[in-house]
Amino acid sequence: MRLTCVILLCLKFVTGSIWKNGIVHYAINSKDYDTHSQDIIMTTFSQIQNEICIKFFQAQMNLNNSNGDRILYISNPDKWKHCMPIVYDFRKSVIDMPIGYKCLNQKDIARIVVEMLKASINPNGSAINSFDLLKKFEDEDSQSTDTLISTKNRNYINSMYQSECGRIYQPLQIIQRRTIDNYSEYPMINNDNLDYYRDKLWPNGIVVYGIDEDLKKSEDYNTLQDAMTAIARFSCVSFQETIDNDEFTEKNYIWFDKDGDDMPLFGYGGGKQEIKLSSFLRGAPGHTGHVVNNLLRILGVHMMSNRYDRDNYVIINWKNVEKGKEHFLEKAPEAAWISAIPYDFSSVSHASANYMCGNCDLGQTTVQPMQDRLWHRTLSMGRVNRLSELDILLIDMMYHSQCGERSTKRRSEIKQ
CATH class of the missing domain: 3.40.390 (Collagenase (Catalytic Domain))
Structure with a gap:
């Protein structure tokens, strides 16, 4: 016994x-x-x-x-x-x-x-x-x-x-680009998403910006134009240039100058935002698509690596993050999470492994994929300079109503 x-x-x-x-x-x-x-x-x-x-x-x-x-x-x-x-x-x-x-x-x-x-x-x-x-x-x-x-x-x-x-x-399923005309075939964002983004999206899907005259002859200006064209070409949003002393200048707009803040505020609003163009184009180390990512930030698009569910995909090594830059790696609120979009390591908005790193000279990382065979994701994420298929879909989902209003307004003006 x-x-x-x-x-x-x-x-x-x-x-x-x-x-x-x-x-x-x-x-x-x-x-x-x-x-x-x-x-x-x-x-x-x-x-x-x-x-x-x-x-x-x-x-x-x-x-x-x-x-x-x-x-x-x-x-x-x-x-x-x-x-x-x-x-x-x-x-x-x-x-x-x-x-x-x-x-x-x-x-x-x-x-x-x-x-x-x-x-x-x-x-x-x-x-x-x-x-x-x-x-x-x-x-x-x-x-x-x-x-x-x-x-x-x-x-x-x-x-x-x-x-x-x-x-x-497993590779993500390639999703065909959604357009305003065929968008009804796909799921809409939920009410929590609508409430969260309501005051963060640019009216009619148009971002108003201006630039110092002295910078228009620089290579930086060409780089900025190329990035804006890339987004406007593959999504429904557009960028409209204005001049600073124009009496018809919008209340909220981005002004690119030789001085100013390194990064824009998130989404629409903030009045006249003076942004240092050189920092806007080349800010975060290792992030090739920094300029495109900053334009997405202006549009109100959170970085992929800041998604509410990101802890299921990456680990943030906070001890390596540069002091004072921690907020750029904080998770976005749950209401900002559009769950219909799968997590995308190939997104232009995904942080690189050394994003906002204080000192990563010895191979340390701030962003580490949880599962990564042969370091493929670690070496490639944050190193792209073009929109992924899911980036395009996300923009069109967010700006569906705004772009629709613009189309309706144009049709109305044509009739008049």
Whole structure:
């Protein structure tokens, strides 16, 4: 009887379910673990995700699980000192994963995480508690001192999660350009979007701007014109030049000069905005499409990497962000998120890996893709200077009503 009890204690009966998209959202109970312990856990997760395709994202306990998402909850309510057997029930929205206080080291935490992932893979199996018994089935010579996960476990997890992890790698479906004439075929933005953008969009889809006469003969002026033409050509918005002393000058407009602010305000409004043209064209290091991105900012288009859901796709390394520039990497409000547009690493508005970096000379990053085979996204994002298909669609979705009003006004003037 005693032997039976021991065996039951040493077995973890699991009900498994693959983590969606290979992403584990987790939360740490700050009442059970001090700041140092939390740092060890998070650092370990960061190293683990460099060894396997699974990615770990810290979230709040009030994570919306209406679509079946789950959260890994790390706590120690029973104040365990050692690593005890854990029962993982993946039918629940909250998966408890206690870590004993004497197990707060990278090696033990990695073992616990590996067993949790194995439990998610095998819904009907059981596993021997590797902390109480000898790791009889563990590779004896495949564990490198430089890695936390053995080759055997790494290959097993990656192979079982290949489909889920691979979903993020799949190329986005090419979407044909939407125009005002055929827009009714596609979903509209919701009421929250309309309320958010109501006072941020330029009336009739026309951006009014002016430029200092001395700059009109410069190469910078040609660059600005080319960028404006590129946006106007592939979307319904347009740019209208004016002069500063014109009595008919609009109340709100952009004025490009030799001096002024480096970046414009977001969206419509702000009166006369004096912008330094050279900074407007070449501001953020590494961002090839900086001028186009700034024009999108004027139009009220948030950067792709500032989307409300961006934490599912990229990690922001705040310690590397230049002091005072943090607000350029803050997430946009949820109401600004047009969910019909998929996340687009090829967007001209996506930040580069070293965007707003204080000192990235040694390869540090401010923006890091959560899943990136062979550093493809890290090296390419923020390095394009043209609108993507989804950039064009987003502009037309946002300015559908404004451009429609302009068309109606023109038809009315023609009739008169």
